[in-house]
Amino acid sequence: MINDDHATEPLLSVRALSKEFSGVRALAGVDLEVLPGEVHCLLGQNGAGKSTLIKTLSGTYRPDGGTITWAGEPFAVSSPIEAITLGIATMYQELDVVDGLSVAENIFLGHEKARAGITDRRTTHRLTRELMTRLGHPQIHPGTEVGTLSAANKQIVSMARALSHNARLIIMDEPSAVLDSAEVENLFRVVRELGAAGIAVIYISHRLEEIRQIGHRISVIKDGRSVANNLPVETTPTSELIRLMTGREVASVFPTKPTLDASAPVVLEVENLELPGVFSGVDLTVRSGEILGLAGLVGSGRSEILETIYGARRADSGRVRLGGKTLPAGSVQAAVAAGMGLSPEERKSQGLILDEPIYRNVTLASFPRFARGGLLNEGVERARTREQLTALELRPADPDRVTRTLSGGNQQKILLARWLLHGTRVLLLDEPTRGVDVGARAEIYALIRELADSGTAVIVVSSEIDEVLGLSDRVLVVADGRVLHDGPADDLTESAVLDLVMSGVAA
Amino acid sequence: MSVSPTQTGDHAVTRKNPLALLFSGSSGRSIGLVIALLVLVLVGIITAGDRFANIGNVLVILRLASIIGVISIGMTFVITAGGIDLSVGSVLGLTSVVATLSWVQAFADQSSWIVMVLIALLVGVAAGFVNGVVIAYGGVVAFIATLAMLVAARGLAELLANRNTQVLNVASFKAVFTANFLGIPVLIWIFALVVAGGWFLLNRTTFGRRTIAVGGNAEAARLAGINVKRHTMYLYALAGLTAGIAGVMMLGRTTAGTSTHGTLYELDAIAAVVVGGTLLVGGRGTIMGTVLGVLIFSTLTNVFTQNNLSTSVQAIAKGAIIVIAVILQQRLANRAPKKKDPEAPAPVVAPSRRA
Structure with a gap:
């Protein structure tokens, strides 16, 4: 752990940084100080200026104002290559590895070990093996094609690339977003080892509990300005961090759970559902007004279960009944017609048409209803969309805005609006808060609870166990394609769920 | 939620640069094409004078544009949905052969030529349905499936026609298709009707909305409850229908059915659609852009013919236009407020220009 009393010279020092784009101030006075070997956490809502700051570093x-001092020298770089040469490496959220190349080729991409234009395969592989050993992953072979690796291992490759440039500072933009709990543990181990080797990390994450585990100090930016610097990780309360980020008091992230009405009708019944090789023997029921959570690791089958209930995958056997009526297997149309809605895991690639205006995304499931004889009624579509946006407090409530320009939280609201407008009896939510910042998360949790209170049966899948426990009334623990546990959420803790999962995988 | 800088940023940029505003969006792209067309017209007037600039010649250009134009409308739908149809040219040939044969061998005396027209349309739709089924339900990539149809339809047409040109001698049919209505040839009227119908279908109906949704994000459309497979099938049937209509128009113009009708028309149609501003990856389509694309190419041909330039030079110019148009489109598209990273507050162009 870093000791602040030591007069350590900061590795990176940013003062009053400003950056303007066509008259809009993206950064308007950001300070940041990073010590060697420190894991410095950078917090801020979407749009706060984190990305601009990273891209400047x-x-x-190029910044418009302010100073950046790097290792005691003024920092003036005009291209990413210069920054990398100075020792600043950045791992972006969308991993910048080339799937078709090998691990070694990826690591030395742009600075290939070559003699007279011919790549020196042997040296490259030896150096790659050294880097992988250093990162604690000697099992990743230099010749393996990167496309075959898991997201977690791709990240290791990305980190190895940073180290191959002798990076002294690695900026990690939401590195855990694509990882499940076990892989996150591994990431933390690597980050700690980097720290021990004197390499500093700027760590960006929306998950405050992660920051508690590996961070040393926290800096918060809001609306392009620093609102707090160098807060100690151990002693700063979460509510304070949320207040700094959002500018609002948030009592609790999760809404309070009402006492469940045991007489509420069962809306969704799933019996013995099976998708060979993925999951089998899945039974579940959800009552009107109930939020059921599915907890499990990536690969446990939790998303596949949801998609199969919805008909997006065709079950091999088993039955899905909605309001007592059996749905045909493998038909999304039938599920939607019966009153089911899905907010898919990958919001951008599976949920939204990003280049279309908001209203066309909101009405995607229901536009035929507003049409007469096949003729669209865009006026009504816009009006209904505006109503939904207003109800969901999405500002500005402009139905014609291009969906791509919205933040992750607002894009999630668009998906909720789609099903609210369509009217669902069962709503399936896969990773409803992935890539959504803390302030917006609380809003989305509250919306989901409101929906349940209005009688909708909700199933939530999330890789974040605390989210499943905090939001749901009842939780199913899934591992290896089987349901291991079915019980009230309040009887479980995160570690109890992980124990169950581990024992289930072992069994 | 607080208003992120992104929102204000985009507006600020468009306000600052009225020219960028003019050229962004679908209407803006059309303005670019109109300018290109006007330049071509100007070249035509300067080089060929009155030979170019008279009503008769304008009608020649439009007549030249009409058959490719009809196919291009069907192609616009398929491409907007993220597909491609390489078979339209040979399906055109096949429809012309089947229609002529059906007339010559079967119906000649008993029925109206309208039956023959319906048969042509039916053949086009059927070929399109086969494409659609193979693509949507067989899971074959559109490029390959329609390439197979391109080869097979041409082969079938040759087989049926026995490599002969079947002359169609139906006075009433000829009379209708060579007639003028309000001083404008019937072929041009048909083109205009197909354009109007296509525009309406794409922009005002649920069918059009589904087409754009499927092209924009097929998986999102599927998970929202849209029957993507069925819609895909309909789209290729629609492309087949336009090939059938074009086949009938070809019969009207040449009064003969032959398996070589429509050779390479698919490439002209794709070029017109892409130059017109419809995205090859799908999700955005413009009927007016396609019409302008078709007109640009037929005007070009006319200008070259008027100046007695070889078709080879003309082909080179066509190629150059396609590349230039697509590069311009990409430039303009980048200028539009469209960002990969929702948090980064500025358009890509602005900072790099200053740097």
């Missing part, structure tokens, strides 16, 4: 943007 990585040489993509």
